[in-house]
Amino acid sequence: MEKRFISQPSLVRWLDKLNSEGKHIYAPVKKGGERVDFGRISSVDQVSFDHVQTTQSAKSVAFPRTEVLFSYQKEKGKVQLDNFDPEKMPSTVVFGLHPCDAAAFNPLTAIFSWNSRDELYDARLERTFIVTFSCTKADESCFCTSVNGGPGNTTGSDIQLTPVKEGFLVEILTEKGIALVKANEDCFEADRGEVKEDYLAKLPLKFDVKAVQERLNTAFDSPIWKKQSQRCLGCGACAFVCPTCACFDIQEDAHGAKGKRLRCWDSCGFALFTLHTSGHNPREVQAQRWRQRLLHKFSYMPERLSVRGCTGCGRCSRACPVDMNISEHLGSI
Amino acid sequence: MKNTFSSELSQKVASMLESGEVQLVIGYEEGTKRPRPCFISDAADAGKLIFDERCTGNLTVYLTKKELIGDSKVVVTASYFALRSILRLLTENQVNLEKLVVLTVSAEGHLIQFETTDDIAAFIKSAPVPAREDDQVLMQKLEAMSREERWEFWSEELSKCFKCYACRAACPMCYCTKCVVEENRPQWIQPWASTLANIEWHINRAMHMTGRCSDCGACGSACPLGLPVHLLSKKITEEVETSFGMNLNDTLQGGNALSTFKPEDKETFIK
Ligand code: SF4
Numbered sequence: 001m002e003k004r005f006i007s008q009p010s011l012v013r014w015l016d017k018l019n020s021e022g023k024h025i026y027a028p029v030k031k032g033g034e035r036v037d038f039g040r041i042s043s044v045d046q047v048s049f050d051h052v053q054t055t056q057s058a059k060s061v062a063f064p065r066t067e068v069l070f071s072y073q074k075e076k077g078k079v080q081l082d083n084f085d086p087e088k089m090p091s092t093v094v095f096g097l098h099p100c101d102a103a104a105f106n107p108l109t110a111i112f113s114w115n116s117r118d119e120l121y122d123a124r125l126e127r128t129f130i131v132t133f134s135c136t137k138a139d140e141s142c143f144c145t146s147v148n149g150g151p152g153n154t155t156g157s158d159i160q161l162t163p164v165k166e167g168f169l170v171e172i173l174t175e176k177g178i179a180l181v182k183a184n185e186d187c188f189e190a191d192r193g194e195v196k197e198d199y200l201a202k203l204p205l206k207f208d209v210k211a212v213q214e215r216l217n218t219a220f221d222s223p224i225w226k227k228q229s230q231r232c233l234g235c236g237a238c239a240f241v242c243p244t245c246a247c248f249d250i251q252e253d254a255h256g257a258k259g260k261r262l263r264c265w266d267s268c269g270f271a272l273f274t275l276h277t278s279g280h281n282p283r284e285v286q287a288q289r290w291r292q293r294l295l296h297k298f299s300y301m302p303e304r305l306s307v308r309g310c311t312g313c314g315r316c317s318r319a320c321p322v323d324m325n326i327s328e329h330l331g332s333i
Numbered sequence: 334m335k336n337t338f339s340s341e342l343s344q345k346v347a348s349m350l351e352s353g354e355v356q357l358v359i360g361y362e363e364g365t366k367r368p369r370p371c372f373i374s375d376a377a378d379a380g381k382l383i384f385d386e387r388c389t390g391n392l393t394v395y396l397t398k399k400e401l402i403g404d405s406k407v408v409v410t411a412s413y414f415a416l417r418s419i420l421r422l423l424t425e426n427q428v429n430l431e432k433l434v435v436l437t438v439s440a441e442g443h444l445i446q447f448e449t450t451d452d453i454a455a456f457i458k459s460a461p462v463p464a465r466e467d468d469q470v471l472m473q474k475l476e477a478m479s480r481e482e483r484w485e486f487w488s489e490e491l492s493k494c495f496k497c498y499a500c501r502a503a504c505p506m507c508y509c510t511k512c513v514v515e516e517n518r519p520q521w522i523q524p525w526a527s528t529l530a531n532i533e534w535h536i537n538r539a540m541h542m543t544g545r546c547s548d549c550g551a552c553g554s555a556c557p558l559g560l561p562v563h564l565l566s567k568k569i570t571e572e573v574e575t576s577f578g579m580n581l582n583d584t585l586q587g588g589n590a591l592s593t594f595k596p597e598d599k600e601t602f603i604k
Pocket residue numbers: 231232233234235236237238239269316319320321322323324499
């Protein structure tokens with residue numbers, strides 16, 4: 001891994017150049033009030049640097065809220081299918097996301113390549129460059145350190161920037177990262193020998209993830225799910241803001257002889273989740289849906305895919321209308 | 334922040350739980366950043382109850398959840414708007430006052446327990462409506478817009494909606510076990526997120542709230558994206574008031590604007 005330095009003015013120049021190359025740049029922008037969320041930007045001035053976390057995660061660059069899998073047209077017994085076209089997907093730089101979001105592409109990829117690779121997801125991710133900002137502050141919902149992450153964790157990042165004196169420490173982590181720097185060599189200077197850790201947020205552990213995982217292995221029938229889920233309203237807010245939640249639903253946008261097949265986000269919080277055509281639902285009540293959420297992330301995924309479905313970003317806790325604080329719940333299991 | 338009022342409340346519900354008069358208390362406890370809903374069935378836990386000016390979330394959303402409540406007799410601590418929701422739910426036969434103990438706090442800081450629906454209605458009438466300045470400012474801005482500007486405003490806002498349905502889940506009046514957006518034979522509303530499909534969903538929700546919304550704002554405050562969707566139902570509530578003369582506070586007398594027949598209605602087709 002190579003380290004470099006970039007000054008604030010050079011950062012502006014660098015993003016301008018990426019933008020003029022035709023790359024779509026997504027970065028955290030202020031959305032009124034305390035809210036900061038990803039939006040397409042054309043210059044560094046629009047980027048928010050002082051927030052703790054964006055409302056939504058960056059997962060939609062590879063797994064959009066609604067996406068067209070293919071479209072079709074029927075004519076006199078013939079069907080014409082048009083597959084998604086990877087050539088039409090823009091080359092995208094996600095800039096200024098935090099380490100917990102970058103790390104989340106690992107579990108997402110694990111899900112989307114479980115039995116077979118998901119071409120659409122792969123195609124989008126392949127065209128995406130991840131430039132993270134390490135975290136200099138955290139809030140009461142953050143718990144990345146409890147799930148083996150951290151404010152300076154570089155997993156999933158192509159490049160990581162850490163704000164230091166007069167500019168940023170640049171860590172170039174992957175081939176993609178090298179390519180992004182190489183094309184704009186003049187923006188980068190030699191490493192100034194800054195110690196990254198001096199600038200990072202301090203985040204004490206909230207629970208022992210190994211112990212939690214062990215307890216979860218035998219907790220399927222525990223009465224704790226009913227108790228914990230009492231106030232849960234069964235909405236999709238927690239899943240929709242989560243960088244690793246990947247449940248989807250297939251929908252048909254049909255208009256007579258033509259139409260599109262769509263893939264849309266789903267949530268295990270919804271009452272319709274896993275409802276069978278027979279009328280039977282293996283997760284009939286909210287307690288079972290809440291259990292599904294925690295076990296899927298902290299037991300089933302580690303077991304089957306060797307990744308955890310949670311990077312401790314704390315978004316689900318911030319977004320939940322009734323304050324279902326996930327780290328608090330995990331700690332009390 | 335544990336005030337004397339909260340301990341008065343804790344004592345009261347503890348004794349109600351102990352005597353077996355009620356089996357479940359739906360109240361507030363301290364949360365991560367602000368008070369959150371809590372459920373107490375053991376008198377020993379009553380001490381964590383709070384009820385102060387920060388407790389504005391509408392707890393009545395839980396009163397129609399059968400899996401939570403079952404046959405229990407329930408205490409609910411109701412904020413001003415939650416009282417309106419209770420009246421509404423009573424009108425719609427969704428709650429039974431015999432199975433419910435409704436508590437609130439008066440402006441002077443006294444704990445009030447309601448005996449009858451009329452008592453609740455009278456209290457709402459006499460109590461000052463809690464001010465929500467941000468809403469007022471935005472409403473005025475919207476009122477001052479032309480139709481085109483308003484369409485643009487809402488198209489822009491609603492295009493962001495990702496259909497998590499937190500607005501629906503938080504609304505005490507959204508108690509259907511199957512929502513119209515989940516109906517797929519026929520599919521009345523496109524269930525995916527896109528500007529048009531989102532507008533469809535929100536117009537539908539607002540229409541379903543016509544004359545029913547308790548103006549609690551829970552839908553808007555639940556929205557993780559901060560979309561002011563509660564203003565849609567608020568506006569439609571005001572329209573019902575001016576067009577049908579039905580005031581929110583007369584809920585019990587007024588019935589439901591869209592499903593109540595009156596001989597003196599202007600429409601003649603039904604006669
Ligand atoms: S935990 Fe919160 S955000 Fe998730 S479904 Fe329940 S109420 Fe909604």
